[in-house]
Amino acid sequence: MAVVKLVLARLAQGVLLVFAVVVLNFLLIHLAPGDPAQVLAGEFGGTTPQILAQIRATYGLNHPLWVQLLTYIGHVARGNLGQSFYFNQPVLSLILQRLPATLLLVITAQVSAILAGTMLGVIAARRPHGWLSQGITVTALIGYSTPVFWLGIMLLIAFAYLWPIFPIGSMETIGFEGGIFHEALNILHHLVLPAFTLAFVYLAQYSRLSQANMLETLGSDYIRMARAKGLPEWLILYKHALRNALIPVVTIAGLQFSQVLAGAILVETVFDWPGMGQLTYESILRRDYPLLLGILLISAVVVVVVNILTDLSYRLIDPRIGAGSVTGVGYGT
Amino acid sequence: MREPHPLLAVDDLSIDMTVARGTVRILDGVSFSLASGETLGVVGESGSGKTMTALAIMRLLPQPSARLGAESRILFSGKNVLKLDERAMRRLRGREISMIFQDPMTALNPLFTVGEQIAETVRWHEGGTRAAAQARAVDMLRAVRIPHPERAVRSYPHQFSGGMRQRATIAIALACRPKILIADEPTTALDVTVQAQIFDLLEDIQEETGTAIILISHNLSTIARLTRRIMVLYGGRKVEEGPTREIIRNPRHPYTEALLRCVPGLRSEAEHDAELPEIPGTVPAPEELGGGCPFAPRCSHAAARCRSTMPPAAALGEKHKVACWLHEAAQSAVT
Numbered sequence: 001m002a003v004v005k006l007v008l009a010r011l012a013q014g015v016l017l018v019f020a021v022v023v024l025n026f027l028l029i030h031l032a033p034g035d036p037a038q039v040l041a042g043e044f045g046g047t048t049p050q051i052l053a054q055i056r057a058t059y060g061l062n063h064p065l066w067v068q069l070l071t072y073i074g075h076v077a078r079g080n081l082g083q084s085f086y087f088n089q090p091v092l093s094l095i096l097q098r099l100p101a102t103l104l105l106v107i108t109a110q111v112s113a114i115l116a117g118t119m120l121g122v123i124a125a126r127r128p129h130g131w132l133s134q135g136i137t138v139t140a141l142i143g144y145s146t147p148v149f150w151l152g153i154m155l156l157i158a159f160a161y162l163w164p165i166f167p168i169g170s171m172e173t174i175g176f177e178g179g180i181f182h183e184a185l186n187i188l189h190h191l192v193l194p195a196f197t198l199a200f201v202y203l204a205q206y207s208r209l210s211q212a213n214m215l216e217t218l219g220s221d222y223i224r225m226a227r228a229k230g231l232p233e234w235l236i237l238y239k240h241a242l243r244n245a246l247i248p249v250v251t252i253a254g255l256q257f258s259q260v261l262a263g264a265i266l267v268e269t270v271f272d273w274p275g276m277g278q279l280t281y282e283s284i285l286r287r288d289y290p291l292l293l294g295i296l297l298i299s300a301v302v303v304v305v306v307n308i309l310t311d312l313s314y315r316l317i318d319p320r321i322g323a324g325s326v327t328g329v330g331y332g333t
Numbered sequence: 334m335r336e337p338h339p340l341l342a343v344d345d346l347s348i349d350m351t352v353a354r355g356t357v358r359i360l361d362g363v364s365f366s367l368a369s370g371e372t373l374g375v376v377g378e379s380g381s382g383k384t385m386t387a388l389a390i391m392r393l394l395p396q397p398s399a400r401l402g403a404e405s406r407i408l409f410s411g412k413n414v415l416k417l418d419e420r421a422m423r424r425l426r427g428r429e430i431s432m433i434f435q436d437p438m439t440a441l442n443p444l445f446t447v448g449e450q451i452a453e454t455v456r457w458h459e460g461g462t463r464a465a466a467q468a469r470a471v472d473m474l475r476a477v478r479i480p481h482p483e484r485a486v487r488s489y490p491h492q493f494s495g496g497m498r499q500r501a502t503i504a505i506a507l508a509c510r511p512k513i514l515i516a517d518e519p520t521t522a523l524d525v526t527v528q529a530q531i532f533d534l535l536e537d538i539q540e541e542t543g544t545a546i547i548l549i550s551h552n553l554s555t556i557a558r559l560t561r562r563i564m565v566l567y568g569g570r571k572v573e574e575g576p577t578r579e580i581i582r583n584p585r586h587p588y589t590e591a592l593l594r595c596v597p598g599l600r601s602e603a604e605h606d607a608e609l610p611e612i613p614g615t616v617p618a619p620e621e622l623g624g625g626c627p628f629a630p631r632c633s634h635a636a637a638r639c640r641s642t643m644p645p646a647a648a649l650g651e652k653h654k655v656a657c658w659l660h661e662a663a664q665s666a667v668t
Contacts, residue, residue, distance in 0.1 A: 221439035225440045226442070227391075228391055228393060228431065228432040230425070230426035230454070231423070231453070231457055232423060317444065318444060319443075319444060319491075
């Protein structure tokens with residue numbers, strides 16, 4: 001029951017946080033230069049004061065800022081994120097069309113970065129001065145300092161143009177027909193390059209992190225105790241050490257999720273991936289306030305949900321946190 | 334009747350350690366033996382080589398910085414464990430020879446229940462079902478007198494107090510009924526009252542199971558009660574060895590003597606009001622040792638010879654041995 005209580009508490013915090021995000025974003029965007037009415041008028045070919053006034057009246061831009069804010073909050077609370085200026089469609093349905101593609105990309109990248117990174121880190125921890133360990137350090141440094149869009153472009157040149165084993169962009173082959181299985185394979189094929197691009201930076205970071213944690217854990221007393229018990233090396237490594245070394249990895253994974261989400265914008269643009277990233281790019285370019293606000297809101301919700309999941313997975317790994325003391329038998333200190 | 338060979342015989346054990354400034358000999362030619370069911374006390378200050386001796390027996394010396402001397406032999410039931418491959422050595426660890434450590438707060442893995450940490454040892458060494466191993470875990474927790482063992486078996490280490498954690502590590506160490514238990518300063522990190530309880534427990538366990546114990550401590554008085562025989566290490570060398578009672582009553586090495594003077598409980602009434610003495614100087618770092626007696630720089634009896642040449646072990650009676658030039662006359666049998 002402690003877990004349910006915790007989730008409820010976290011959800012309440014999350015709602016407050018999202019509310020704050022909505023207000024701040026709204027105010028920030030209106031502080032930024034650029035006038036959506038001008039942009040929209042430009043789309044129609046000419047600007048006269050009458051047209052501008054008409055556009056402002058249509059979209060409620062003629063009201064004072066605080067009235068606009070209250071109206072917006074009222075709408076959001078009822079699940080209405082407004083109408084996109086540019087696409088002339090409800091913001092929510094625009095986002096929901098794009099969200100699955102982005103989640104697929106981001107989660108694939110994040111999960112493979114964590115899994116592969118941790119594995120590399122564990123292997124490297126066995127030989128802290130070996131070539132693998134050195135290689136990971138160098139790769140981490142390169143990954144850190146490489147702009148994600150540049151890496152994406154290089155990969156496209158290498159593996160979609162010079163040696164075309166992967167498609168050059170998009171999420172599916174246009175007009176592709178086939179069973180569900182073949183379609184899934186087709187999407188997977190398109191997913192490889194963008195997911196790798198997005199995962200690359202984090203892969204090296206996770207392997208550095210897990211290697212450092214493994215080294216620290218392997219030097220601890222309970223590992224010496226496990227050796228003194230006569231346990232084999234693999235059991236010590238994968239049961240006793242890895243689980244302890246994973247705790248900080250989970251922390252970082254939760255913290256970095258929002259960064260991966262942000263990185264997706266660039267990757268989606270480079271790979272023409274039909275996700276939220278492209279939509280974000282468009283909405284900024286077009287001064288499409290309702291759409292941009294909607295995207296920021298949904299991203300905030302996703303990040304909050306991921307943080308709650310991170311919190312819960314902590315509890316799964318480490319009995320010392322929260323739930324453990326509630327179900328505990330209470331043997332003194 | 335003498336056994337064909339003792340349970341454990343450590344013979345000419347030397348350890349070289351690579352440090353920043355080069356290689357130093359941290360243990361030099363230490364020999365001793367342990368009969369089954371016996372309790373041997375190993376006494377010495379920090380840095381005297383006690384823990385390294387214990388780790389060498391377990392073959393858990395820090396790698397690759399520590400290297401054993403070429404003549405070193407550690408015979409368990411007549412077999413040299415230094416020659417065993419890692420696989421065979423693992424079958425020995427935890428099953429034939431177990432070890433518990435100084436700090437029970439960090440010796441247990443925080444992420445697994447106490448029961449699991451006992452049961453995995455049993456399952457690994459003896460096989461059997463999960464349920465059987467779990468049942469053994471409950472029995473072991475009961476044997477080390479942890480209250481409500483059925484509940485405690487499902488607890489995590491952080492729910493235990495320090496004393497209970499040390500009991501739990503003892504339960505782990507004894508789960509496979511080993512022939513030898515090495516206890517490296519098992520009570521140093523615990524409250525005084527808890528220390529006494531742990532010693533009582535070790536004493537009872539020894540009576541019940543006949544496990545031989547090597548009890549390592551820097552405190553002569555704490556292990557005097559529990560041991561029949563004591564070995565005193567200083568600067569990586571064995572300086573004195575003999576029956577506990579004789580060593581307490583009649584220490585022959587100046588270091589043992591000084592060590593005993595520092596223990597309040599074991600002094601005579603007349604000394605009681607006097608200021609508690611201390612041994613002047615500090616334990617030399619291994620790289621500062623020359624060829625002489627390691628205690629010479631702090632010894633009030635030290636002569637020129639002490640600083641240049643290490644005295645050999647001299648037998649004073651059947652079991653009492655001392656390595657000091659003061660007892661040169663007695664140097665007949667040398668081990």
